[in-house]
Amino acid sequence: MITSEIIKIDFTNDNEVIEQELQKLGIDPLRWAVVEVNKNELTISVSYNL
Numbered sequence: 001m002i003t004s005e006i007i008k009i010d011f012t013n014d015n016e017v018i019e020q021e022l023q024k025l026g027i028d029p030l031r032w033a034v035v036e037v038n039k040n041e042l043t044i045s046v047s048y049n050l
Helices: 015-024
Strands: 002-010 029-037 041-049
Touching: 002 015, 015 029, 015 041
Parallel strands: none
Antiparallel strands: 002 041, 029 041
């Protein structure tokens, strides 16, 4: 089953770092997108298989 979540991570502008952070959370993303940028954090919408 595919699920979507909103996740907050520390700010970075490096896509590889974003994907590594998602992997650390146990998420193998089908797709992800930055939906909000704050000074110190990114809000990411991510979809993945459960």
